[in-house]
Amino acid sequence: MAFSPQIKIPATYMRGGTSKGVFFSLEQLPQALQEAGPARDAMLLRVIGSPDPYGKQTDGMGGATSSTSKTVILSRSSKDDHEVDYLFGQVAIDRPFVDWSGNCGNLTAAVGAFAISNGLVDAERIPQDGIAEVRIWQANIGKTIIAHVPMSSGQVQETGDFELDGVTFPAAEVRIDFLEPADGEGDMFPTGNLVDTLAVPGVGSLQATMINAGIPTIFLNAAEIGYSGTELQDDINADAKALAMFETIRAHGAVRMGLIGSVEQAAARQHTPKVAFVAPASAYQASSGKQVEAADIDLNVRALSMGKLHHAMMGTAAVAIGTAAAIPGTLVNLAAGGGERSAVNFGHPSGTLRVGAEAEQQGDKWIAKKVSMSRSARVLMEGWVRVPGDTF
Template sequence: MTYQPQQRVAATYMRGGTSKGVFFKRADLPLATQQPGAERDALLLRVIGSPDPYGKQTDGMGGATSSTSKAVIVDVSTRPDHDVDYLFGQVAIDKAFVDWSGNCGNLSAAVGAFAIANGLVAPERIPEYGTVEVRIWQQNISKTILAKVPIHQGEVKELGDFELDGVTFPAAEIEVAFLDPVDGGGEIFPTANAADQLEIEGHGSYEVTMINAGIPTVFFNATELGFTGTESQDEINNNPALLSKLELFRAHAALRMGLINTLDEAETRQHTPKIAWVAPPATYTASSGKVVSAEATDVVIRAMSMGRLHHAMMGTAAVAIGAAAAIDGTVVNTASGSVTRESLCFGHPSGTLTVGARAECTNGVWQIERAVMGRSARVLMEGFVRVPKVY
């Protein structure tokens, strides 16, 4: 084999919320990969360590879960009233595929901190102490995100006493607001209904809410799927037949939502839509061993990400949950007691999360001004990733 040195590409490995990813400044990427295309995808796949038939991503930066197989590209924004542009790639683990169809709400919390630390935010906007609101343009979904990043002595404050279920150590809180989070052309319900019957050949009909807020998501009643809403990761992820069934249900929802034209296309759109199931509050034991009481939540929810039960909750799916809870008649609203809410605390496999959203109906069209939640972020490693030239 001809000798070929590895490339060094400047990168930062960061945790954002309950996810981790490799962050790049667009200008630091090799020239051929600074634009969308096969070259960029090939680079990111190799950085993360995919496709890996062993499912471990041992020869890359990925962590062998959907939460840790992610890449982010950040650049100075060309849009008025925005600081940076943020592009997210969900990297498949066992396939040569990068899904650019949606956002990662958890990593959104790290984008502002990364931008400040890497000189992408104008210095005059950064105080010596306090917070700076980083104005982020999310390129995947063409939406604005506002991240209030704490500052100490002119630098990002990462450590603090804010605790986030699903993250072991406390950190400094970053408030993340998703403005007008309705996906696509502004219709929060692709069928115009808060709830529908979804017919799945060979399995029957199910009541669902299909929503385009934060990320396209389909919510099922847990009981109709034979679930309680308190399932652990092992209960779901160690059952191949069940995973295959849930993927089939997700594909039918994607078709009904107009995201794909045929069921086969769902295989190339793994990141969206998300599939989740909902139940009224119940007491259960979180993955940390902590008991979550029924009184501590308004509803319990489990959600799938890239074919596996998520260990906590995707930030974008939390936006969808908050939006659905705020609208009468949705599966989420009904499970939470049919109460009109502007804030919802829901239980997930790692604990609880509170998300706020306010819904308004104008001329029969529902709108969400913003959805807000508390996250945190921290730099885990910075320097260079080494990668063969694969493009």
């Protein structure tokens, strides 16, 4: 029996924020993969090593967590006043499924650097030294993001002394501005309310803030579901009953937000919405051993991604946190002490994160103008990934 040899596809393995993924330039993909569809999905699944019934992604580039099972495809932008189009694919670990329904805010920090290094940004827009402003069109959700990428001697500067909780080593700071980040699928608050009562069979009636900003997110009060808000990964991820509860909440919240028509459809939309729970500031020891004091934060937030508690905080969920914190009356705002605010510093399992947000009320609706945060990024490896020739 003849077997197809492996083929090589140009790729770069990058960390962005607290995530990492495999980056591709659209024009360097094989012709059959330059259009969205089953062939492209099959290639990305094979690159990452999914589906893997062992849950390890040993035969691929994935790291067997939602934070490390990611892919990015970039191209010169088709939009005016943008440099690059950014398409994100979240690869399921144990199923043959690539979710294209949302953005990855963490990997956004690496998009500008990749675009500059791979010739997707015109040379006249790149300073020899200083900050390059890369205007990104986030194709999954149809939003503009601006990455402020540090440059040194004509090259992207990746090293530096900026420390990001959830990332072991310091690197250069990359500021990210998410412009008008309310999700493109409808109003920022799809139910029309800042707080709803969400009825979840088998769980109960829960207070919930459901928001489309950065990524559709369902915020709950930690105390209502039996938590303190200081939990670390194992406290949730080692509890199968808790994970099932969160998935049930997510499915019913997705229906209430109008993202799906029935709870049965939630399995085909794992990446969105996210579920997070909030609590007033209290001290805890982060997963790194770092002591986080109540006086250093405004509130605690824990969030789930792809069915598991995230080890830090998803960048897109941080956008939702910052936006909701800026709007008086949301559960996030109330947990942070209420009132008006333009920034929030919250605790997560790996430490803390500060997010700035601008929101304003127009008539009976709230509009998010901008959310900003700092991340870091660097190239881990570049060259080619290989997949069997009969993959697609």
